Amino acid sequence: MDLVLLLQRIFDALFNSAIYSSLALALVIIFRSTGLLNFAQGEMATFTAYIAFVLLSGPQPRLTGGGLAGLVPGVPFPIPLAIIGAVVCGMVGGAVTERALIRPLERAPDLALVNITIGVLLATNSLMGQWWGTGPRVFPAVFPSGAGQNFTILGARLRYSTIGVWAVLLAVLVLLILLLRQTRTGLAFRAVSISHANAELVGVRVGTTLMYGWALASGFGALAACLSANSVLLEPNMMLRVLVYAFAAATLGGLDSPKGALIGGLIIGLSQTLIPAYVPFIGFELSVLPALLAMVAILLVRPAGLYGTKRIERV
Amino acid sequence: MSAPLVVVAKNSAEHKRWQYVQWAYVAGFVLLTPLVxxxxxxxxxxxxxxxxxxxxxxxxxxxxxxxxxxxxxxxxxxxxxxxxxxxxxxxxxxxxxxxxxxxxxxxxxxxxxxxxxxxxxxxxxxxxxxxxxxxxxxxxxxxxxxxxxxxxxxxxxxxxxxxxxxxxxxxxxxxxxxxxxxxxxxxxxxxxxxxxxxxxxxxxxxxxxxxxxxxxxxxxxxxxxxxxxxxxxxxxxxxxxxxxxxxxxxxxxxxxxxxxxxxxxxxxxxxxxxxxxxxxxxxxxxxxxxxxxxxxxLTKRISIPLGLYTLNGDGPLAKAIFGLILILFTFFAPGGIVSLGRIIVNKLIKVVPLTPAGQPIEPLSNFDPGMESTRADVAMKMSIAGPVLLAVGWLLMNVNNLLVGVLAFGLRMGILVLAPVAMLVGSNELAAHADGNRPDSAKGPATMARTLGALGFLFVIGYAVQRFVLTY
Missing domain, CATH: 1.10.3470 (ABC transporter involved in vitamin B12 uptake, BtuC)
Incomplete structure (x- = not known):
C-alpha cells in the first residue's frame, strides 16, 4: 500500500470531516436540549451562507436581498465579517424558529416535531430557489486553498484550508465548552438538557434556555455552511447531502454527545474517502454506503451510539 | 349547533341508511373519476x-x-x-x-x-x-x-x-x-x-x-x-x-x-x-x-400577480407551499384531514353504540323532547342552502379561473353531502313528531327539509347527467 497516497487521502478527508462534525455538533446541541432532530438544520445553514454571499457581494442588480444589504454600512464586507454576519443572522433565525414553531408543540409527539422541521426544510429550500435561483454560485474561499497553498508532510499535501477549518472548529468547540462549563447560561443549559421539569423547579427559564440552544446550533450550522460553501458550490440543495452524513455522524457518535459528534464526523469523513478508494466493489458512486453501513453497524452494537447516554425507561 | 343533528343507534335502520349513503359517495367517486x-x-x-x-x-x-x-x-x-x-x-x-x-x-x-x-x-x-x-x-x-x-x-x-x-x-x-x-x-x-x-x-x-x-x-x-x-x-x-x-x-x-x-x-x-x-x-x-x-x-398552476412581483407556483415555490401546509396541519389539525372530516360528520350525524342489553348509551335525537323544532329548522335551512350553493357554483363555473373552478366544484360537492343529511334529519324529526316527542310546529320544516333535500340531491345528479351528456 502506498503510504503517501494513504496519507494524502486522509488529509483530503479531514476537510469534509470537519464540516460533518460541525453540522453534527449543531444537531447534537438541539437534540440534547429539546430531544428533537432538526431536519432543517442543513437548509437553515445554507440560507445563512446565502446571506453571507449577499453581504460579500453588496448591492448588485439581480441579487435578491442585495438592496437590503446595501443599507448595512460597510457592505460589501470582507469575508470574516460576512461570516460573522451570517452566523448572527443564523442565530437569530434559529431562536425565532424555536420560539415560533417548536415551543408551541412542546408536548407533541416526535412525529409532529419531525413534520415541523421537514416543513421548514421544504419552505427554506424553495424560498432560496425562488430568491437566489437554483444554479450554483461561486462562494469565495475562506482560507487559501489554491494550488501550492499547502504544507507538505511526508510527501502528502495538507492544504491550508483543512487546517483553517479544523482550527475554527476546535476554537468554537473550546468556546462552547467554556460556555457550558463556566457561565450561568451554560449551567442552565446543562440543567435543561438533563430534565426540563427539574430545571424549571430550581428556577431555570427553560424556554429561554432552549431558545439559546437553537441559536447556538444554528450559529454552528451557519459556520459550517460558510466554510464549506467554497468547496461544494453554493446552491439551495448544498447541505442536503452533507446533512445525511451529519446525521450519520451524530447518530454513530451518540445523538446527545458533542464528543461523539466530533468523532462521528471523523469516522464518516474518513470512511467516505478511504473505503471507496481501497474496496474495489464500492465505487465513488456509492461513497454514501459505507458511512451509513458504519452507522447501522454501530447502532446494532450500541443502540445509543458510541458516546450516547443509554436511555433508561421507567415502566 | 353544538348537539349533533341526528343521533342514531348503531346498526339501526337509520345508521344503515347513512352507511349506504357513504358507500354511495365512495362508489360515485370511483365510478365518475375515469368518466369525467x-x-x-x-x-x-x-x-x-x-x-x-x-x-x-x-x-x-x-x-x-x-x-x-x-x-x-x-x-x-x-x-x-x-x-x-x-x-x-x-x-x-x-x-x-x-x-x-x-x-x-x-x-x-x-x-x-x-x-x-x-x-x-x-x-x-x-x-x-x-x-x-x-x-x-x-x-x-x-x-x-x-x-x-x-x-x-x-x-x-x-x-x-x-x-x-x-x-x-x-x-x-x-x-x-x-x-x-x-x-x-x-x-x-x-x-x-x-x-x-x-x-x-x-x-x-x-x-x-x-x-x-x-x-x-x-x-x-x-x-x-x-x-x-x-x-x-x-x-x-x-x-x-x-x-x-x-x-x-x-x-x-x-x-x-x-x-x-x-x-x-x-x-x-x-x-x-x-x-x-x-x-x-x-x-x-x-x-x-x-x-x-x-x-x-394545483400549486404548480397558481400565478398571483403582486404588483411588481408575480408569485408563480410552477417554480420552486410549490415546495414552500407544501412546507407551509405541513406546518399548519401539524399545528391546527394534528389528526389530518380524516379527523377534520370526522369532526364535521359527528356534528351532523352521531352514531352511538348499544349497551349489551341492546339499548343506545345516549338518548337518540327523536326521543329527546328537549329539542323543540330547532333540528328541523337547521335541516330546512341546509336543504334551502343546497340549490343556492349550486347556483353560486354555476355562476362561478363561468368565471374561467382555476381557483374559482375548484371552489365551484367544492360547492357542488357540498350540496351532495348536505342534501342527504337534510333528508335524514327531516325524516328523523318526522318520526319524532309521530312519536309525540315534537310540537306540531316541527312538522312543517321537517317535511320541507325532506322534500327539498331530495330535490337538491336529484338536482345535482341531474346536473351531472346533463353535463355528462353534453360532453360526450
Whole structure:
C-alpha cells in the first residue's frame, strides 16, 4: 500500500470531516436540549451562507436581498465579517424558529416535531430557489486553498484550508465548552438538557434556555455552511447531502454527545474517502454506503451510539 | 349547533341508511373519476392511488405501531425495479409478479427491520432516512449485474403496456380515447381495494391488536405476552411488502423506473401525505395520496400577480407551499384531514353504540323532547342552502379561473353531502313528531327539509347527467 497516497487521502478527508462534525455538533446541541432532530438544520445553514454571499457581494442588480444589504454600512464586507454576519443572522433565525414553531408543540409527539422541521426544510429550500435561483454560485474561499497553498508532510499535501477549518472548529468547540462549563447560561443549559421539569423547579427559564440552544446550533450550522460553501458550490440543495452524513455522524457518535459528534464526523469523513478508494466493489458512486453501513453497524452494537447516554425507561 | 343533528343507534335502520349513503359517495367517486377526467388527469389519479397505498404502508408502521420509519421510498423502489426487471427481461406478466414482489418486499423488510427495530424513536428515523438516501445510488452498482437489471443511471423502460382485454372493455371509460390510463385506473382501484381490505382485517386480527397495543404502551403489551421483536418485525415487513406493491403499481402505471424517482424527497412526500391524510387512520393514506398529488398539481398552476412581483407556483415555490401546509396541519389539525372530516360528520350525524342489553348509551335525537323544532329548522335551512350553493357554483363555473373552478366544484360537492343529511334529519324529526316527542310546529320544516333535500340531491345528479351528456 502506498503510504503517501494513504496519507494524502486522509488529509483530503479531514476537510469534509470537519464540516460533518460541525453540522453534527449543531444537531447534537438541539437534540440534547429539546430531544428533537432538526431536519432543517442543513437548509437553515445554507440560507445563512446565502446571506453571507449577499453581504460579500453588496448591492448588485439581480441579487435578491442585495438592496437590503446595501443599507448595512460597510457592505460589501470582507469575508470574516460576512461570516460573522451570517452566523448572527443564523442565530437569530434559529431562536425565532424555536420560539415560533417548536415551543408551541412542546408536548407533541416526535412525529409532529419531525413534520415541523421537514416543513421548514421544504419552505427554506424553495424560498432560496425562488430568491437566489437554483444554479450554483461561486462562494469565495475562506482560507487559501489554491494550488501550492499547502504544507507538505511526508510527501502528502495538507492544504491550508483543512487546517483553517479544523482550527475554527476546535476554537468554537473550546468556546462552547467554556460556555457550558463556566457561565450561568451554560449551567442552565446543562440543567435543561438533563430534565426540563427539574430545571424549571430550581428556577431555570427553560424556554429561554432552549431558545439559546437553537441559536447556538444554528450559529454552528451557519459556520459550517460558510466554510464549506467554497468547496461544494453554493446552491439551495448544498447541505442536503452533507446533512445525511451529519446525521450519520451524530447518530454513530451518540445523538446527545458533542464528543461523539466530533468523532462521528471523523469516522464518516474518513470512511467516505478511504473505503471507496481501497474496496474495489464500492465505487465513488456509492461513497454514501459505507458511512451509513458504519452507522447501522454501530447502532446494532450500541443502540445509543458510541458516546450516547443509554436511555433508561421507567415502566 | 353544538348537539349533533341526528343521533342514531348503531346498526339501526337509520345508521344503515347513512352507511349506504357513504358507500354511495365512495362508489360515485370511483365510478365518475375515469368518466369525467381527461386521460392525463386519470394518470394523476392513478399516481394518487399508488401514493395512497405507499402511505398506507408507512401508516402501518408510523401510525399503528408508533415507530418513526421514514424510508419507505426505498421499498417502493425495490418493488418497482423487481417488476421492471421481471417484465422486461423475463417476459413475466404483471399479475405473476404480484406474489413475487410481496415476498421480496417482506423478506427485505425482515432484513432491514430486524436491526432497525433494535433502535428506538428518532434513531430509527435516522436509520430509515439513511436507507432512503442510499437507495438511489444502490441501483447503480455494476457488481452482481444489478445495474444491468435496473438500467443503472439511465433508468429502465418497460415496453409491455397494460391493455384491456376485450371482455373488460365495458368498464367505464376504458374504450375510446381514455383507453390505457382508464384501464390501469381500474386495475389499480381493484388492487387498492384488496389491499385496504386485507390491512383492515390484519389490524382486527390478533397480530394487529398486538401491533396497536405496542403503540399504546410497549411495556404493557409485553406484560400481556406480546412478543415485541417478532410482532414489530413482522409488522415492519408487512408494511415493506405493501410498499413494494405500491412500487409494482408505480412501474405498471408509468412504464419507466429510475433510481432518481425513489429519492429521499419521495419519502418526504409520503410523510407529508401521511400527516395531511391522518396518522393512524386507514383512509388517511388515500386522502393523503390524493392531497399530495393534486395539491402539488394545483400549486404548480397558481400565478398571483403582486404588483411588481408575480408569485408563480410552477417554480420552486410549490415546495414552500407544501412546507407551509405541513406546518399548519401539524399545528391546527394534528389528526389530518380524516379527523377534520370526522369532526364535521359527528356534528351532523352521531352514531352511538348499544349497551349489551341492546339499548343506545345516549338518548337518540327523536326521543329527546328537549329539542323543540330547532333540528328541523337547521335541516330546512341546509336543504334551502343546497340549490343556492349550486347556483353560486354555476355562476362561478363561468368565471374561467382555476381557483374559482375548484371552489365551484367544492360547492357542488357540498350540496351532495348536505342534501342527504337534510333528508335524514327531516325524516328523523318526522318520526319524532309521530312519536309525540315534537310540537306540531316541527312538522312543517321537517317535511320541507325532506322534500327539498331530495330535490337538491336529484338536482345535482341531474346536473351531472346533463353535463355528462353534453360532453360526450
Amino acid at each position: 377526467l381527461q386521460p392525463f388527469e386519470i394518470g394523476k389519479m392513478n399516481r394518487a392511488l399508488i401514493m395512497g397505498v405507499a402511505i398506507l404502508a408507512v401508516n402501518l408502521v408510523v401510525g399503528f405501531n408508533g415507530m418513526l420509519a421514514l424510508g419507505h421510498s426505498a421499498f417502493m423502489g425495490i418493488g418497482a425495479f423487481v417488476t421492471a426487471s421481471l417484465v422486461q427481461d423475463e417476459n413475466w406478466d404483471y399479475w405473476m409478479i404480484v406474489p413475487v414482489v410481496l415476498i421480496v418486499g417482506f423478506l427485505i423488510g425482515v432484513v432491514v427491520g430486524l436491526p432497525a427495530l433494535r433502535v428506538k424513536g428518532l434513531y430509527l428515523a435516522l436509520v430509515t432516512i439513511a436507507q432512503a438516501a442510499v437507495f438511489p445510488s444502490l441501483v447503480n452498482i455494476d457488481e452482481l449485474g444489478i445495474a444491468a437489471r435496473t438500467g443503472g443511471p439511465n433508468g429502465k423502460g418497460v415496453s409491455e403496456e397494460v391493455i384491456a382485454p376485450s371482455y373488460w372493455e365495458w368498464l367505464p371509460g376504458v374504450d375510446g380515447a381514455r383507453g390505457g390510463s382508464a384501464y390501469r385506473y381500474w386495475v389499480i382501484v381493484l388492487m387498492v381495494a384488496i389491499t385496504i381490505l386485507l390491512v383492515t382485517n390484519y389490524l382486527r386480527s390478533r397480530a394487529g391488536r398486538a401491533v396497536l397495543a405496542i403503540r399504546d404502551n410497549e411495556a404493557g403489551a409485553a406484560v400481556y405476552g406480546v412478543n415485541l421483536p417478532i410482532v414489530k418485525t413482522m409488522n415492519f415487513a408487512i408494511s415493506a411488502s405493501i410498499g413494494s406493491l405500491a412500487g409494482l403499481m408505480w412501474c405498471m402505471d408509468k412504464g419507466f423506473v429510475a433510481g432518481q424517482d425513489f429519492t429521499f424527497l419521495l419519502a418526504v412526500d409520503l410523510i407529508i401525505g401521511l400527516v395531511l391524510g391522518g396518522v393512524g387512520a386507514i383512509q388517511g393514506g388515500l386522502v393523503g395520496g390524493l392531497f399530495v398529488v393534486w395539491v402539488n398539481d
